[in-house]
Amino acid sequence: MPETSRRRLLFGTAALSAGAFLTACTSNEPAAAETSANNEPATDGDKPGKAITIGFAGPQADHGWLNAINEQAKARAKKYSEVTLDITEGSNDIAAQIGQVETLINKKVDVLVILPADGKALTQVGLKAMRAGIPVINLDRIFSNPQAYRAYIGGDNYGMGVSAGNYIGQRLKDKKDAKVIELAGIDGLELTQQRTKGFDDALKNYPNIKKVARQAADFTVESGQAKMAQLLQAQSSFDALWNHDDDQGVGALRAIQQAGRDDFLMVGGAGAKSAMDAIKADNSVLKATVLYPPTMAASAIDLARFLGQTKGVSGLAELEIPASVTLYSAVVDKDNVDQYLPTGFR
Template identity: 30%
Template sequence: MKGRGIAITAAAALTAALALSGCDRGGGTDLGLALSTMNNPFFVGIKEGARAEAKARGLKINITDAQNDPIQQISQMETFTSQNVKAAVINPVDSDAAVPAVGVANRADVPVISIDRGVNGGRVGSTIASDNVAGGRLAARTLAESLGGKGKVAFLEGQPGTSAARERGKGFEEGIRAYPGIEVVARQPADFDRTKGMDVMANMLQAHRDIAGVFAANDEMALGAAKALGSAAGKGVHVVAFDGTPDGIAAVRAGTLTATVAQQPKLLGRQAVDWAVKASKGEKLPAEVKVPVVLVDRKNAAEFDG
């Protein structure tokens, strides 16, 4: 009975590990892509782009969902190395917490590419991301101009610990300094989450009822903020977002959001696969690849449908 108990425990542990990794441990996998979450349209776009590029090249790609848990990304990278992938791509849950996951690949001599967010350690061949600093500046200018250069604004920051949140915040701060009539009266992380965006915005409005503008560092938070603002969203209060997801574009067309700084997630996904293949061949890669962003407002929103 004791031996059987050990066997059952081992089997249960293996089942739990497979559940955590969220993927198939079968062989024949060429590339691994560890996404921070798939509960966000932007990362779904990255997945679609990566999958399409891999299919076009005749490659098998294992795409996993860490559900915003950095521990799962370690487990997923272990799975990739056990599958003998040629290269791995990671979209970090947290830029610091992703270092051990990258270390797993480094020890197995599997090249690593990071996407959308950087990793603050380990050997990463290249980081492919939108130009978040430039996008933050563009958002600041758009918000300030929509307010005529004066007014009180709120800033909903992204998930602390991510390079995307830090860079968008840096760009926004740099851009808004050019408008001395704009005062940032409240700023708080809402973790790139729609529900948290709504809750944070509601709390900000309790303390600052005269907020005239909002910059949210992604569409999901902006949509949550718009819900908290109710009928004032896009009218009494201008809301500028970042991502260019289908829901964000639809809100711009409806006038709920003033604008969104659009990324190109499918292009990011395709480029990540391209760079991963190059890394697997030992090609020398640039440390960073910046993908341009574009402003979407009601004038051009129809061009971004679909």
């Protein structure tokens, strides 16, 4: 997950997060960097290039978002006839994932895409790949050493919190002494801390709003239900809830319905299809969700292909791909849910 201290290239629309900006490219070879009559770079991003193998290593798909990551990568690779995707089974065991990456290194794949179970713990194997001449695309959970990857692409966890806080702030800006609560993710993860910090920083813009409670869950339906039940029991009255994750949000909604509560609004996180369906139906407290797009995996495959075929991204002056891409955390509510519904993951 990105840290606020590292260099980031921000793209301001969700369409970019889906990899639309990666659909065309220019060659890194000076002789091939032809320009058209209007001095725009020639583009050939969708045309087959040289055959390459992309190794993909991610954690176990035991969560809707992680499963969507795998599916996005597979589907994107199939788009390119010259790309072979060598994908590992996926594991949350750090030693096992390191072994899987080392196997891909030994196979001499052309490019590696790695979504580490733990960025810090897999930094050394990322460095090993880079030193072996295999460029690494670091996906989402960031390595602790920038030399361990050629390019980073991921979501904006701090931005998620800011977007959620501003959405709630705008909805409650005219309410005196408004109260909000937060159902966070796993507190030991940097991403959870960043989401909370962004949320708290955004709420500073609304002096009439106070955060009165926070519980950390575990990104599961069961934990969401249990922790939400505790919050509801402790807080007899509040105006808004931000839930970090739509998977645990399924359980949170269950607890809310069982308690018969409908006196507040709820904002989710990540962009699950179930959340978007509920937002569209507009028959529950869930009124919005903040995106953390799994389409980043499709874009990671695009970046890997460009690297393997020594191409850059069209629309940018540089002949090389960016060192970093951070996706925008858009808010989906009833006004724009139809636009984003096709991107919802199961």
